[in-house]
Amino acid sequence: MFLPRFSSRATVAVIASLSLILGSITIPRLISTVAAADSQQTVVVFVAPMDLALAADIVRPTGLGVVAFYYAATTRRGGYARASATSVDDAAAEYRALESDRSATGSIIGVRLAGLATAQTLASATSAIRSLVAVPSDVDVAVSQDPSTPVRVFARGTRTSRSSRGPGLALIGDNSWAPDHGRIDAANLPTEFFLFFIPINNGQMYHELTWASDADIQQFGEDAYEHDFKLFNDANGGPGQPACTGQGAYWVTRFFGVTWSTTLPADTQPYFDTNVSQSCSSMDFTVGMLRPKNLGAGVTYTITVRARRGTVDSSPLQLAGERIGKICDIALDGVTPWCVAGSHFPSVQFIARGEGVNAPVCRLWTRAPDIPSTPC
Numbered sequence: 001m002f003l004p005r006f007s008s009r010a011t012v013a014v015i016a017s018l019s020l021i022l023g024s025i026t027i028p029r030l031i032s033t034v035a036a037a038d039s040q041q042t043v044v045v046f047v048a049p050m051d052l053a054l055a056a057d058i059v060r061p062t063g064l065g066v067v068a069f070y071y072a073a074t075t076r077r078g079g080y081a082r083a084s085a086t087s088v089d090d091a092a093a094e095y096r097a098l099e100s101d102r103s104a105t106g107s108i109i110g111v112r113l114a115g116l117a118t119a120q121t122l123a124s125a126t127s128a129i130r131s132l133v134a135v136p137s138d139v140d141v142a143v144s145q146d147p148s149t150p151v152r153v154f155a156r157g158t159r160t161s162r163s164s165r166g167p168g169l170a171l172i173g174d175n176s177w178a179p180d181h182g183r184i185d186a187a188n189l190p191t192e193f194f195l196f197f198i199p200i201n202n203g204q205m206y207h208e209l210t211w212a213s214d215a216d217i218q219q220f221g222e223d224a225y226e227h228d229f230k231l232f233n234d235a236n237g238g239p240g241q242p243a244c245t246g247q248g249a250y251w252v253t254r255f256f257g258v259t260w261s262t263t264l265p266a267d268t269q270p271y272f273d274t275n276v277s278q279s280c281s282s283m284d285f286t287v288g289m290l291r292p293k294n295l296g297a298g299v300t301y302t303i304t305v306r307a308r309r310g311t312v313d314s315s316p317l318q319l320a321g322e323r324i325g326k327i328c329d330i331a332l333d334g335v336t337p338w339c340v341a342g343s344h345f346p347s348v349q350f351i352a353r354g355e356g357v358n359a360p361v362c363r364l365w366t367r368a369p370d371i372p373s374t375p376c
Contacts, residue, residue, distance in 0.1 A: 041067065042117040043133045043141055045150040049073075049107040050128070052095060056088045058128060059111050062121040066091035068112035068272075070143040071261075073103035078261030078304075079143075081272050083247075083254050085114030094257040097192070097200050098306045104261060110143040110151075138276040142269040142290055152269055152290055154224065154326075177219040178321040178348040178367040180212035182300075183376060184229070186251075186317070186359035188309070201309040203252035203360065205229060205285055207302060214297045226273060226288035226322040227303060228347070231315035231359060236280045244280035251315040251359045252307040253283060260287055262303045267294040272305075283315070288324075314358040319351040319365065 044059055049072060059066070065085025069092075071078060080095040096105060116134055133151040135141060140154040185206040192200045207227060211217050231250045238244035247255040254275060264270045264287075273286035287303045295301070323345040350365040351357055351373045362376035 039137045040116055040134050041137050042113045042115065043110060043135055043143065043151050044113065044117065044122070045110045045130045045133070045143055046108070046128055047130045048128075049109050049145075052092055052105040052108050055108040055111055056092045058122070058125040059113060059117075060088045061124070062113060062115075062117045064113040064115040064117060066111060067114050067137075068141070069095060069108055070110040070112075071104050071107045072109045072143075072145055072266065073107045076101075076103065076261045076263055077266060077270060078104060078259065079110075079272065080257060080259050081254075081274075082257040083275060086257075091257070095259060098202055098257060098308070099259040099261075100192075101261065104259065109145055112141060138274060140271045140274055140288065142271040144266060144269060154271065154288070154290055175321075175346070175348045175367055175369070176216050177223075177225075177323050177345075178216075179209040179227075180216070181364070181366045182207060182209035182350070183362065183364045184317075184319055184351070185362040185376065187362070188360055189306070202306050203309050205252075205303075205305040205307075205359075207287075207304075208300050209303070210300045211295055211297055217293060217295045217297060220292045220323065222326055223292070223345075224288060224290050224324040224326060225292040226286050226324060228273075228284075228286045228318075228320040228322050229305075230285070230318045231283045232281055232318070232353065233283070233312075233315060234281045238280040240276075240278065240280060246280075248310045249312055250283045250310040251312060252285075253310040254285070254307060256308040258285065258305060258307045260303070260305045262287060263301050264289055264303070265294055265296070268292055314360065316353060317351065317357055317359045317361070318349070318353040319363075321348040321350060321367070 042064070046055065052069065055069065066088050067082055067085050069080040080091065080099070082091065082094070099105060117132060122129060130147065131150050135153050136155065142152045142154070144150060187204055189202045189204050192202070209227060231252070233246060233249050236244055236246035236249060247253055258272070260272045262270050269290040271288050271290065273284060273288055275284040278284050285305045285307065287305070348367050350367065351363055355372050357363060357373065363373040364376055365373040
């Protein structure tokens with residue numbers, strides 16, 4: 001079985017901007033001057049939402065594989081992501097096999113391609129394209145329909161160690177920035193039959209999370225937030241995700257692609273976290289926000305992640321909240337470039353691994369450090 005090529009995270013510090021003139025329109029493009037060309041990818045942002053089939057037709061002439069689709073509907077946003085590139089047609093088929101919501105596949109606003117797209121290969125569709133942005137392969141990307149900032153890129157430096165707790169152990173420091181309470185419902189979905197009657201077995205991770213007050217939310221300032229959900233298998237080995245053995249040895253796996261959607265507001269700029277450089281003993285399904293300060297108090301937000309079932313019936317899980325400091329957040333030619341994460345605040349363990357909870361399961365949680373999660 002093909003295993004994706006490992007790519008280490010890099011802190012991107014130097015950027016340069018240039019424009020490609022295609023016909024009568026200008027497509028802005030952002031190029032890192034320090035990232036190697038073979039590690040770069042292209043984010044294509046469309047002028048208006050479109051059907052998945054049309055989006056695939058537009059990017060197919062580039063000859064590049066797809067690593068993500070992005071969509072924006074009236075009340076939800078999200079997309080499709082995979083650990084390694086696959087053909088445009090295979091990515092679209094995987095997306096449809098995972099996601100039954102028509103608004104997801106009918107409102108595509110962007111595509112992330114593995115490699116640098118050339119102006120010539122997209123020249124026939126310039127009227128449908130708002131911008132092209134070149135990004136390193138190991139960064140998170142938030143795509144929006146805001147013409148002033150269609151793409152935000154979130155790169156990281158070296159992660160500091162995360163705190164953990166068992167039931168009854170308090171965290172050091174204030175955690176009032178974290179959501180007050182919520183739940184995770186990780187469940188098997190009914191078997192679906194796809195093309196040629198091929199059975200598809202998917203799992204779904206449905207999150208609810210609520211912030212109690214505006215004062216809590218405003219503590220974020222310019223920091224980011226990640227709702228960090230992981231599955232574990234300590235028997236897996238390898239240098240780091242996505243080049244690991246046992247990619248399928250989890251309850252669900254990212255290996256065949258993931259779909260995600262959320263009711264988090266568009267101006268929080270949600271994104272699906274890359275798993276590059278994560279430990280081989282974990283499978284990450286994290287959704288983050290670049291601008292959590294734009295949340296509303298007392299609102300129950302939802303995050304839904306779907307992935308293909310793995311080779312085991314259950315996996316140990318952990319759910320945490322992470323507040324991540326950003327060193328930079330500057331605009332350049334209408335595109336917000338590399339927001340490099342610096343210090344990490346102590347993470348809040350909503351469901352610590354030490355609680356012994358396995359997915360699939362439904363659990364209620366709070367941010368209180370001395371209250372373990374409970375069954376739904």
